[in-house]
Amino acid sequence: xxxxxxxxxxxxxxxxxxxxxGRRGFDLPPLDVPEAKLPEEFVREEIPGFPExxxxxxxxxxxxxxxWNYGVDGGFYPxxxxxxxxxxxxxxxxxxxxxxxxIHPYAPEALSQGALELMYRLQQALGEISGFPAxxxxxxAGAHGELAGILMIRAWHEAKGKARRKVLIPDTAHGTNxxxxxxxxxxxxxxxxxxxxILKAETVRALMDEDVAALMMTNPNTxxxxxxxxxxxxxxxxxxxxxxxxxxxxxxALMGIARPGDMGIDVMHFNLHKTFSTPHxxxxxxxxxxxxxxxxxxxxxxxxxxSEQGRYRLESDLPQSIGRMKAFxxxxxVLVRAYAYICTLGPQGLxxxxxxxxxxxxxxxxxxxxxxxxxxxGRSMHEVVFxxxxxxxxxxxxxxxxxxxxxxxxxPTIYFPLVVRGALMIEPTETESKEVLDEFCxxxxxxxxxxxxxxxxxxxxxxRAKVRRLDEAAAARxxxxxxxxxx
Amino acid sequence: xxxxxHLFYTExxxxxxxxxxxxxxxxTDFAQxxxxxxxxxxxxxxxxxxxxxxxxxxxxSVKAVSDIYSPLSGEVLEINEELPDTPELVNSSPYEDxxxxxxxxxxxxELGDLLDVEAYKAFVxxx
Numbered sequence: 162x163x164x165x166x167x168x169x170x171x172x173x174x175x176x177x178x179x180x181x182x183g184r185r186g187f188d189l190p191p192l193d194v195p196e197a198k199l200p201e202e203f204v205r206e207e208i209p210g211f212p213e214x215x216x217x218x219x220x221x222x223x224x225x226x227x228x229w230n231y232g233v234d235g236g237f238y239p240x241x242x243x244x245x246x247x248x249x250x251x252x253x254x255x256x257x258x259x260x261x262x263x264i265h266p267y268a269p270e271a272l273s274q275g276a277l278e279l280m281y282r283l284q285q286a287l288g289e290i291s292g293f294p295a296x297x298x299x300x301x302a303g304a305h306g307e308l309a310g311i312l313m314i315r316a317w318h319e320a321k322g323k324a325r326r327k328v329l330i331p332d333t334a335h336g337t338n339x340x341x342x343x344x345x346x347x348x349x350x351x352x353x354x355x356x357x358x359i360l361k362a363e364t365v366r367a368l369m370d371e372d373v374a375a376l377m378m379t380n381p382n383t384x385x386x387x388x389x390x391x392x393x394x395x396x397x398x399x400x401x402x403x404x405x406x407x408x409x410x411x412x413x414a415l416m417g418i419a420r421p422g423d424m425g426i427d428v429m430h431f432n433l434h435k436t437f438s439t440p441h442x443x444x445x446x447x448x449x450x451x452x453x454x455x456x457x458x459x460x461x462x463x464x465x466x467x468s469e470q471g472r473y474r475l476e477s478d479l480p481q482s483i484g485r486m487k488a489f490x491x492x493x494x495v496l497v498r499a500y501a502y503i504c505t506l507g508p509q510g511l512x513x514x515x516x517x518x519x520x521x522x523x524x525x526x527x528x529x530x531x532x533x534x535x536x537x538x539g540r541s542m543h544e545v546v547f548x549x550x551x552x553x554x555x556x557x558x559x560x561x562x563x564x565x566x567x568x569x570x571x572x573p574t575i576y577f578p579l580v581v582r583g584a585l586m587i588e589p590t591e592t593e594s595k596e597v598l599d600e601f602c603x604x605x606x607x608x609x610x611x612x613x614x615x616x617x618x619x620x621x622x623x624x625r626a627k628v629r630r631l632d633e634a635a636a637a638r639x640x641x642x643x644x645x646x647x648x
Numbered sequence: 649x650x651x652x653x654h655l656f657y658t659e660x661x662x663x664x665x666x667x668x669x670x671x672x673x674x675x676t677d678f679a680q681x682x683x684x685x686x687x688x689x690x691x692x693x694x695x696x697x698x699x700x701x702x703x704x705x706x707x708x709s710v711k712a713v714s715d716i717y718s719p720l721s722g723e724v725l726e727i728n729e730e731l732p733d734t735p736e737l738v739n740s741s742p743y744e745d746x747x748x749x750x751x752x753x754x755x756x757x758e759l760g761d762l763l764d765v766e767a768y769k770a771f772v773x774x775x
Contacts, residue, residue: 575711576684576711576712577712579712579714582682582775633685633710634684634685634686634687634710634736637685637687637688637708637710638687638735638736
């Protein structure tokens, strides 16, 4: 069995279970000043269940828990749609510079010029990468960016005197898109992609009318395919007075190569934590800036960072603005990391990153095609979606995922997108070497062989992980959310 | 997979049983098998109006959350009160214990849009 993980996994109790009455992690010298008595009503007798532990108990407890984590610094993380690329440590160093890390959000503009300049330059850089003239950095993450974008579209329609009712969303869009449209009060109209996984212009033409406020698409879509009709679709939606929202979660396939703004898109959010390399997936926070056309710019959230004669200031005088989306100025630490990433790579480097992301996905596809069913055969962009249809021995996607854990790999995204039955969605990203991709592909091929020869082994997986296969259905139906001591 | 002959079906994988002007609706064996273990079911309120092709409820499994589309238009007469507390019935008994709603039909004209068992089997084959 190929494996990149072997060895000791520490068992660890809950911190409460380490508790021993009277044990403590400090030792104070005798009191040498008069004792001040607190008013009785403010003194708590005892904190029920409060753990009494020593310093080494605490350090070992949390260190052991940390070894159960799996992160991109520890290994390959092909979680499709999430762009779990390696985050260069220079970004961490730069966002911790005291001038960035210790700045107070209420510091006056005159003392915040460096931070404001960075935000301004990031707005400009994101605008250039995506083809949008105006960008807000406020939204906290992707879905929050969607909310900002759709609220702007709604405000734009309302300013024209007619609020519309519907939003079109293809079945290959991200799952958060329908939720966003519903939260903004729209009726969601699902749109079927074609047999080749692409949204067709004629499909949109048939559904588009003057009650449709917007179409929300993800490009490349969740099948990892480029929406080749995008320009024509935008024209059709625009002809009927609608707007096109693009979910930019998959921008990692396009940087420096193609710009959504040039394709006719009106609004797009960026996932800085995916594309521009900042920690996410439990390491958050994210950041979801939004780029818009000149027509939508008056509706952007305030404040925006503007530049006047070499000075930077916050502009809040936008009468048609949808208002503030977030306290202060977005997740500033993430903005610094993303700006550092963009500057260290530069235009050629960003393009190269996207090219290598696409190459990596196609390499994995070429090695696994044949062993795994590929339901959509159009050219893959930055990710590839297989299915469990051809697996032998009655094995399913979940069995593959659990078997990968035994071999030391984080599983890919499974059972998404929904248009593929038993989907296995693999996004390797540009930061993996050919050797790592080969180790992963070898493991995947071995799993497919094992399904034919000894399916029981797949069904039993994981056997090497901290815990065996969990009963996800019972956990959802009858969750135990609170620890109670054994009495 | 089991597709009883006496039922009607839709491409959204609902089954329908018709008695006079009342339709009983649930999801098919294929739907429950695709979803995997169902952990949550949300049904409409009794007395609410449902419309053909529009979602009236939600079914959530360990794999996915899906809308349940109403196959017909009308008024919700009754819902399966037990289902939200015992969603596993959708997996164990999709056609009997896990019926979801009873709809008083607004018109019988929409019945022509439903699939018979042969047409539904052919549709499932293509999936």
